[in-house]
Amino acid sequence: MSVNGRNAGRPAALDEVSKKIIEQLQNDGRRSYAEIGKAVGLSEAAVRQRVQKLTDAGVMQVVAVTDPMQLGFYRQAMIGIRATGDTRLLADRLSAIPAVDYVVLTAGSFDLLVEVVCEDDDELIDLLNSQIRGLEGVSSTETFVYLKLHKQFYNWGTR
């Protein structure tokens, strides 16, 4: 927790032990606390407390991530959007679209970037025409169809 009870300030840096715990869970999210404890030199209970705290603070979460291709979603794309009006409202509406799995407000020649996951080209075309380009505040879009997702890392922050 932060010193003053708010979380407005910049979070305190993690110590080396917590970083090691996170690394262990980045390699395998189901590794037991006891095993992690052995690796980082802490008791099982201590590891569990730290994981709990890290999770509660939103520093990390243990989740299943899936491979869209393996699940029948053969078409992914990043869509750059130029917008008018409040981009936060637009981001909310974009987030509500099931095929949209990533929304970020940016500075540069796009105001938003959204990643979409589709079953095929037809769904992507429909998505663009019927769901995205029609949204209020979307002035133009540019689509970058994924040819190959080369590499994706989940070790943000610890590297």
Next chain:
Amino acid sequence: MSVNGRNAGRPAALDEVSKKIIEQLQNDGRRSYAEIGKAVGLSEAAVRQRVQKLTDAGVMQVVAVTDPMQLGFYRQAMIGIRATGDTRLLADRLSAIPAVDYVVLTAGSFDLLVEVVCEDDDELIDLLNSQIRGLEGVSSTETFVYLKLHKQFYNWGTR
């Protein structure tokens, strides 16, 4: 497994039970097999076998994902890259840079999109000048600095 032992073809669609299991683990990657079994109407051992198979097949993996902001990485950006030569080689070199956490080959006005995670603007500037723009095959870049990561979903494929 695929019928002929290779994984070249399109994977078979998952049945409803496996989808439910994945959903459970997307909500909480540490949920016990017994608990998941209760939710999907299967024994603990059956759930365990299916999770093992899904993991081995690369359909899903349970991992810790972290929030870069909470770990002191206050600057993220997407970089669009126009390239000459073999983009696969370039993608390999980009993947080797620690600050790069996402590399995708695209069709469109960029040949690659890479996401980077930096501590601050200085690191981002250095990354662009010293590590990315100097790579052989990079003809131009365009940087989209993240103002706010609005939403990120991990339920790719199941939606």
Next chain:
DNA sequence: AGTGAAACGACCGTAGA
């Protein structure tokens, strides 16, 4: 914040339908 101990529950291998 950490340890240690005891009760409980989860996990894993194996056998069998």
Next chain:
DNA sequence: TCTACGGTCGTTTCACT
């Protein structure tokens, strides 16, 4: 591919430092 079961190991709670 599933259930059933027993041994082992992990997790949880609590008292203590």
